[in-house]
Each structure stands twice: as structure tokens, then as C-alpha cells.
Amino acid sequence: MKPILFLTLLSSFSASITSVLAGPVATSPEKRQVECPEVDQIADYLAGKWTTEQKQQIVFYTGGAGSDAVKLARVLGGKTYLDLQSDPKYSTWMRGCSLLGRSQDLAINASTALARIADETALVVVEDHPNPESYWFVYEKPELVNRNIHIVRVFPKEGQSPGDWRMEG
Numbered sequence: 001m002k003p004i005l006f007l008t009l010l011s012s013f014s015a016s017i018t019s020v021l022a023g024p025v026a027t028s029p030e031k032r033q034v035e036c037p038e039v040d041q042i043a044d045y046l047a048g049k050w051t052t053e054q055k056q057q058i059v060f061y062t063g064g065a066g067s068d069a070v071k072l073a074r075v076l077g078g079k080t081y082l083d084l085q086s087d088p089k090y091s092t093w094m095r096g097c098s099l100l101g102r103s104q105d106l107a108i109n110a111s112t113a114l115a116r117i118a119d120e121t122a123l124v125v126v127e128d129h130p131n132p133e134s135y136w137f138v139y140e141k142p143e144l145v146n147r148n149i150h151i152v153r154v155f156p157k158e159g160q161s162p163g164d165w166r167m168e169g
Helices: 002-022 039-049 065-077 081-085 088-099 103-119 135-147
Strands: 058-060 122-124 150-155 167-169
Touching: 039 103, 058 065, 058 135, 065 081, 065 103, 081 103, 088 103, 103 135, 122 135, 135 150
Parallel strands: 058 122, 122 150
Antiparallel strands: 150 167
């Protein structure tokens, strides 16, 4: 009788050890589900997070005009790509895209998503000599034109407040 009890306990103990060893293994944050979002996923995220007013005042920019775009967005109560970059979700996406070797895809998809959620009017701060290969010309503007969003060009001027900058469109 004792050998049967011993074997029962031993097999029970073995089963416990085996199930623990075969169970889920903790992974590092880099090994967890990695994603690099597509345009629609980013657009859906922003559409649910930004107000209608903010989506009506998205400020795009060409080349090195990012700081001027931020100034204008603050005056108007709008948003820029830099607002998206400061969102914790963007950091998560950036990590995932980097691990997948798709960092460039995130920038392209995020730029296109901003153009996709723009509502009614989009402003673009234009530098003196815009690069025709910039994200504005290649991704954002075509999306806005395709959606019939009114585009207003903004020309910053040193020493003037953003509200006084010349606008065309």
C-alpha cells in the first residue's frame, strides 16, 4: 500500500512541475505583441482622441517649418504631427515599428492619418523653398485634395505673431 501512495504522490508532483515548466513564459516588452499601425488604425485612434475643433485646425508644414506650425496651432487651438509624436501611444508604435524594421512606415502612415482626419480646412505652414519630396507634397496634400479639404497656405514672418502671418487659399 505504501508504494502505491508514494507513486501517486510522485506522479502528482511530477505533473505539477511539468505544468509549471510548460506554462506560459514571461517575455520582455520587446517580445510581446509588436505592431506597426497602418493609416486607418492611426486615424481611428486620433479621431477618437482629438476634438472636432482640433481636427478642423490641423496644421501641416513643409520641411523645417515645424516650430512655426506648433506656434500657429497653439494660437488656433489646433494640432500638429508633433502633438501626435508626444502621445504615449506613438512611442509604443515607434518601438514596434523599429523592431519590425518599419520606422519609416510609421512616419508615412501617421502623416497620412493626420490628413485623413482633417475636417473642413487644413493649414500648411510653408517655408521659403519647400521640398517637393516632403511628406506634405507626397502624402498629406494628395490625401487632403482627394477628400476635398480646403487648404490654406500660411507664410510665417519673423517678428510677427502667428495670427498675423499671411495666409492664402
